Amino acid sequence: MDLSFNRDELPVVALAGRPNVGKSTLFNRLLKKRRAITDPTPGVTRDPVAMDTLILGKPLCLVDTGGYKLDRDEDSPQGHIDRMVLEKTMEILHKADVIVLLFEAGEISLEDEEFINVLRPFKPRLIAAVNKTEGGRRAEEAWNLLSYGFNEVLMISAEHGDNIIDLERAIFDRLERLEGLPKKKKARKTIGGVLPEREAGIRIALLGKPNTGKSTLSNLLTSSSASIVTNIPGTTRDVVEGSFKWKNRSFLVLDTAGIRRKTKVNENIEYYSVNRAIKTIDEADIVFLVIDALEGLTDQDKKIAALAHDKGRGIIMILNKWDLMDGDIKNTFEAVKDRIHFLFGQMEYAPIIPLSAMKGEGIDKLLRAAVNVYKQLNIQIETSALNQALDRWLTENPPSSGKQTHFKIRYAVQSNVNPVKFIFFASRPKAVSEAYISFLRNRIRRDLGFSSIPVSVEIRGSGRGSDAVKRGGSPGAGKSAGGSMVSNVSRTNGSSGGAARASKSSKSHKAGKSGVSRKAGKSRQSGKTSGKSGKRRQR
Secondary structure (H helix, E strand, O other), rough: OOOOHHHHHHOOEEEOOOOOOOOHHHHHHHHOOOOOOOOOOOOOOOOOOEEEEEEEOEEEEEEEEEOOOOOOOOOOHHHHHHHHHHHHHHHHHHHEEEEEEEOOOOOOOOHHHHHHOOOOHHHHHOOOEEEEEHHHHHHHHHHHHHHOOOOEEEEEEOEEEEOOOHHHHHHHHHHHHHOOOOOOHHHOOOOEEEEHHHHEEEEEEEEEEOOOOOOHHHHHHHHOOOOOOOOOOOOOOOOOEEEEEEEEEEEEEEOOOOOOOOOHOOOHHHHHHHHHOOOOHHHHEEEEEEEEOOOOOHHHHHHHHHHHHHHHHHOEEEEOOOHOOOOHHHHHHHHHHHHHHHHOOOOOOOOOOEEEEOOOEEEEHHHHHHHHHHHOOOOOOOOHHHHHOOOOOOHOOOOOOOOOOOOOEEEEEEEOOOEEEEEEEEOOOOOOOOHHHHHHHHHHHHHHHHOOOOOOOEEOOOOOOOOOEEEOOOOOOOOOOOOOOOOOOOOOOOHHHHHHHHHHHHHHHHHHHHHHHHHHHHHHHHHOOHHHHHHHHHO
């Protein structure tokens, strides 16, 4: 699907309705992919989720909004979140060109009636649709919506796909009838949609534990309020996308849910949110690991960093809430930095940036670091220059000359950028120690300009018919969200040297057996031994 259109002129189609009527399921159905989190629990969607798509060939921005709640306890934490969700939903609806007002099959509820009254000023932009009417289920009651002033009501099933084409035609026709659509430049910033893929620029994923300030930082970077911000951990659930430009460079920001330890995740919604957050690592160029400066680096932060490291993503550690730190700022930062390197020395290459998302301090330094990391991720070293450097490294630190540990490195190539990967071809891959792989990786970082990113090193057999491979990731790699830190160096048997040794051993074994047989024959012929038992022993 080609989405390379001018997004500043895209019409906005918003999905609205009370909680649990199936807005997120319809959102995924219209996108033809799973993007929004769906769950039977009411009120799953909080932040608006916006995606560019095509409906019947027409480019538009589709927005899934939070549900409209009638009963809100303003004094409770949940009531505070509900109020912010409503404010965000109404902000989107004011800017939408078409609003699909979704109902659930059955009797009209008080929340439905109140929301209809709230949206009466938007009537020319409204399309009424009743969800969960698969097989004509409760369709008779749904027709009562006509008494609320709607000229047409569409019966659909978002889950089963019933009559979705009718809804798509209604959206298409409504957009066609709208003349002189206003440009959406300002509106788009607050909606937090995404840039077309070819204009996406540097893709940033904000990851970290709950309540470290990821959404505050996302809103600051995008100059918007796309993400709902509270001091209640776990406010963000869906991935909220936003875009901005800095010094003529385009950035895409993916604000994610906080990632807690597996043992603390006890709700399906949080489980899906955490999985979605982890998957954004695959979509990003750089991970901003947001750490609470007051709490410092934790084991969970190290696990998240290891996940990004294993995938070869650039990593920048952000010490947020730095304005709340006591003492001399410069000396404090050096002390905190040294402590992080001491606790997590394997990630010493990753830049560490102190900032305050609340006050907007440290942003320029952060974005300069991001641009530098992105440049390193995309450096391509010519093979000739790489092998000239390899000759120097081999002279500086020659491979072991021991009988069992000797090997030769023939040549090297850079096989990939973003993530960066180098392949070294050796005579005996199994003999290349992990220490020597670390030496090669460190020299790549020092001499070739990869000082701030993870570098993957793979050792392959260079002998004819050799299929031995020994991989060496960057140091400290390899920890799943719930596991322990492991090395991502893996060994496989079958090098050419090993095969030769096995062949030699086999020939020697056969020769030995032949010699024993001849000796036994001579002994029997000479008659030096006698008796049945002696013959059996010789045989």
